[in-house]
Amino acid sequence: MKKLRYIALLIHIIIATNLSAQNEVLCDSLLQQGIKESENKNYVQALELLNEAQEIASQDNNYTLLFWIYSNIGICYAELLDYNTAIDNLSQAFDIASNHLDERYKFSVYNNIAGPYMIDKQYDKVLEQCIPAYNAAVVRGDSLFIGGCATNIANASINLGMMEQTAEYLDIAEKMLINYPSELPWLYILQADYYRAIDDYQEA
Numbered sequence: 001m002k003k004l005r006y007i008a009l010l011i012h013i014i015i016a017t018n019l020s021a022q023n024e025v026l027c028d029s030l031l032q033q034g035i036k037e038s039e040n041k042n043y044v045q046a047l048e049l050l051n052e053a054q055e056i057a058s059q060d061n062n063y064t065l066l067f068w069i070y071s072n073i074g075i076c077y078a079e080l081l082d083y084n085t086a087i088d089n090l091s092q093a094f095d096i097a098s099n100h101l102d103e104r105y106k107f108s109v110y111n112n113i114a115g116p117y118m119i120d121k122q123y124d125k126v127l128e129q130c131i132p133a134y135n136a137a138v139v140r141g142d143s144l145f146i147g148g149c150a151t152n153i154a155n156a157s158i159n160l161g162m163m164e165q166t167a168e169y170l171d172i173a174e175k176m177l178i179n180y181p182s183e184l185p186w187l188y189i190l191q192a193d194y195y196r197a198i199d200d201y202q203e204a
Contacts, residue, residue, distance in 0.1 A: 020060050027056040027065050035072055043076045050076070063100035067093050071112055078116040086116045107136040108145070114152050126156035144183070147176030151187055158194055166194050 034049035050073045057065040074089035090113045097105035110133035117125040134149035150173035157166040170191055177183045195204035 023056050023060050024062060024065065027053045027060075027062065027069075030056070031065065031069055031072070034069075038072060038076050038079070041079070043080050046076050047073065063096050067096045067101060067105055070096065071109065074112065075115060078119055081119065083116045083120055087113065090116075103136060104140065104142070104145070107133040111145075111149055111152060114156075118152070118155065121159070123156040123159045127153060127160075130156065143176045144180055147173045147180065147183065147187075150176060151183075151190065154194070155190055158190070158197060163194070163198055166197075170194060 030049045030053035034046045034053065037043075037046035037049060050069055054066065054069045054073070057069055070089045070093040074086045074093065077083075077086035077089060090109055093112070094106060094109040097103075097109060110129045114126045114129040114133075117123070117129065130149050130152045134146065134153060137145040137149055150169040154166050154169035154173060157163075157169065170187070173187055174191075177187060192204045195201070
C-alpha cells in the first residue's frame with residue numbers, strides 16, 4: 001500500500017511539473033506578444049495580454065516572469081499618461097526583485113520608474129531614480145546598463161540646463177554603448193540636442 005501511494009504521488013509531481021513548464025511557455029509567449037503590441041503603441045491589446053500572463057505567472061509564483069510582466073504593464077500605463085498606475089506596477093516589480101531576485105533586477109526598476117517621471121517632465125525625480133541605478137551598474141561593470149542609465153541622466157540634465165553634467169554622461173553613454181548599435185540612434189539624437197542647446201549648430 002505504501003509503495004502504491006508513493007508511485008501515485010510521484011506521478012502527480014511529474015504531471016504538476018509538466019503543467020508548470022507549459023504555463024511558463026504560454027506565459028512567456030503572452031509576455032512577448034504584449035511587448036510587441038506595446039512597441040506598436042497598441043497599449044490596450046498589450047495590457048490584455050500582459051494581464052493574462054500575470055494571472056498565469058502568479059499561479060506558479062514565477063517571480064522572474066512576474067517581474068518582467070509588472071515592469072511592462074508599468075511602461076504601458078506610463079505611455080498612457082496614467083502615472084500613478086504606472087508607478088504602482090513598477091513598485092510591484094521592485095518588491096519582487098527585492099524579495100526574490102538579484103540586485104540587477106532591483107536597480108533596473110529604478111531606471112524604469114524614471115520613465116513616467118521623464119514623460120511627466122519631473123526631471124529632478126528622474127535623476128533621483130537613475131543616479132543610484134547608474135552607481136549600481138558601475139559596481140557590477142554592466143556596460144549596457146551603465147550606458148542606458150547614463151543616457152537617461154544626460155536627458156534629464158539637459159532639460160534642467162545642467163550642461164556640464166549632460167556632456168559628462170553623454171560621453172560615458174557613448175563609450176558604454178559603442179558595442180550596442182541598436183541603442184545608439186537615440187543617443188545621437190540626444191547629442192544633437194545638447195549641441196543645439198550650447199549653440200554649436202555645426203556639431204549638431
